[in-house]
Amino acid sequence: MPFSAHPAAEYDAEILRINSGTRKKQSTDxxxxxxxxxRYRSQLARKPQELAAILLMTDTQAANTVARIKSISSRRKTVALGIRRRATEAVNEYRAHRLASLRTDLEIRLTRKAEDYRLQxxxxxxxxxxxxxxxxxxxxxxxxxxxVVARLKETLSRPKEKPQRKTAFDTNASFPLQERHQVQPPPVSGPPTTQIGPLCLSPAEAASMRVVQETHVDNSTPRVLYSDGSLLNSGTPEVSLxxxxxxxxxxxxxxxxxxxxGHASSAKAELMGLLAAVLSAPPEQDIVVKLDNQSVVEQYSHLVKNRRDTLPRKRFRSTYAGIWAVLWQVVESRPGRVDVMWIKGHSNVHGNELADQAAKVAAQSASVPLMVDLTQQTDITAFAHCYGGLVEIDLRQLLKQQSTIHHHQAWxxxxxVKRAIPDIEDAEWNSTLAYVHGRRAVFTFYSNSKDSHQRTHHIKKLHGMLPTLNSMQARKPNLYPTCVCRRxxxxxxxxxxxxxxxxAAETTTGI
Incomplete structure (x- = not known):
C-alpha cells in the first residue's frame, strides 16, 4: 500500500465526492x-387505466431508486472504511519512522555527551x-x-679582598653609562661606629649632628635648614658624592x-642631605628644609608626604626606594612637622651657598661614607643585590644597563673593530656613543627605518667600512682596476x- 503523507485529507475528499454525486442523483430523480x-395526475381523469400503469411503473422506479441509493450508501461506507484503514496504517508507519529517528538522534547525543565528558x-x-x-x-x-641566599650570605660574611686593577680592556670603564654604580672608595680608618636613627656615622659626624639636635626648641616659627649635595668625578673610579x-x-x-x-647621582646626595637634615633637628621641632633639587622635592611629596596614596608599584620601583622608605618612617615618627621647599640654586641664597660649600668640602675629604640602616623601616621587606651591592635603582633599568654593557663588550x-680602532682603550666613548645613537640613550629601542639606516651609516664610518675605492677594489677587482683617488x-x-x-677640504670642513 502506498504511503500517503495526508490520509485524512484524502478521506475527506472521497466522502465529499460521494456525497456530492448522491445529492445530484437524488435531486435529478x-x-x-x-x-x-x-403528468400522470393530469392524465388520470382521461385514462384511469393508463394512470394505474404509470403509477405502478413510477412506484417501481422509486423502488429502484431507493435500492440504488442504498447501494451507493453501502459503497460509501465501504470506501470510508478502506480510507480509514489506509490512514491508520499510514499514521502507524509515520509514528514508527519518527520513533526510529528520535531513537537514533538520542543515541548520537548520548555518545557525544559521553565523549565530551571523557575529554573533560x-x-x-x-x-x-x-x-x-x-x-x-x-x-x-x-x-x-x-x-643561593645561603651561599650569598656566606660570601658576604667573608672579609673582602682588595680588588686588583685590570690592565686589559675594561668595558665598564670604557662604556660609562649615564648613572652607574659607584666604585667603592679606598679603605679608610674604619667603618662608622655611631648610629643616630637609621644613619651610621663616624663619631665626629655624630657629634656635629647632636649639636644641632640639642639646640633650643621653639615652635613659634619653624626652624629653617638648608641642604645641598655634591657629585664629583662622575663616571670615573674616583667618583665621590x-x-x-x-x-x-x-x-x-x-x-x-x-x-x-652606592649608586652615584646628584639625587642620592640631595636625598641623603634631606635625611640628615630631618635627623639633625630635635624631634619636637617643626622644620622647613630648603634645597635646590626640584626632583627630590617632587618625589618627597609622592613618596613621603602622600605615601599612603601612592601605588605600591611606584613606591617600590622608585630610585633609592629603601632610603625613601626610611625617610618616611622617620617623618611619621616625629612629633614635629616636616616641610620641604625648593629654592633656586646658585642665586646668592646665603644658607644654600654655605650648604653647597660644606657638601663640596665633604666630597673632597677622605671621611668614612655614611650608611643607612634599611631595617628600620617596615614598608619594603626585600631588596635586590648585584655583585655584592644593593641595587638602588629600578631593577629593570639595571638589567637594561647590564645588557647594554654586554653588547658593547661583544662589539x-x-x-x-680592533682593526678599525687601534687605540680602542683610549677612545672617548661618551662622545662616540652619542654620535652613533643620535644623542639618545644607549639602551633606547628604535622602531623606524630612518634611525636604523642612520645608525648603520655611523657604525660603518666607525668601522672603516665606507665604500671607498680601496675597499671596493678588494671586493670586485674586475670592476675597480685602480684605487687611486679620482680627485x-x-x-x-x-x-x-x-x-x-x-x-675635498671644502666639503669636509662643511661637514
Missing amino acids: NTKYEGLRS EQQRESFQAKKLQQQKEKEALRQQHRL AFGVVDLTQDNPLTVQGRTD ASQRR CEVEKEDTDHVWKCPL
Missing part, C-alpha cells in the same frame, strides 16, 4: 419523479598533573633560592656634612684619505 406524478576528565587530569608539576618546580626553585646641611637659626651657623656611597672584542689622482682612496684629501 426527485425532479423526474415529481414531473411524472404531475582527561583535561582535568592533565591540568591537575600540570599544576602538580608546577608546584614541584616552584618548590625546586624555592630550594635553589634558599641555597656628599651632602651638607646648614642651620642659620643660631648665632653661629651649625653645619652637618658627610660622604655617602669591542670583534677583530674588525687628487695621487694617493689611494681609503677611509683616512676621504677626510684628508686636499681637493
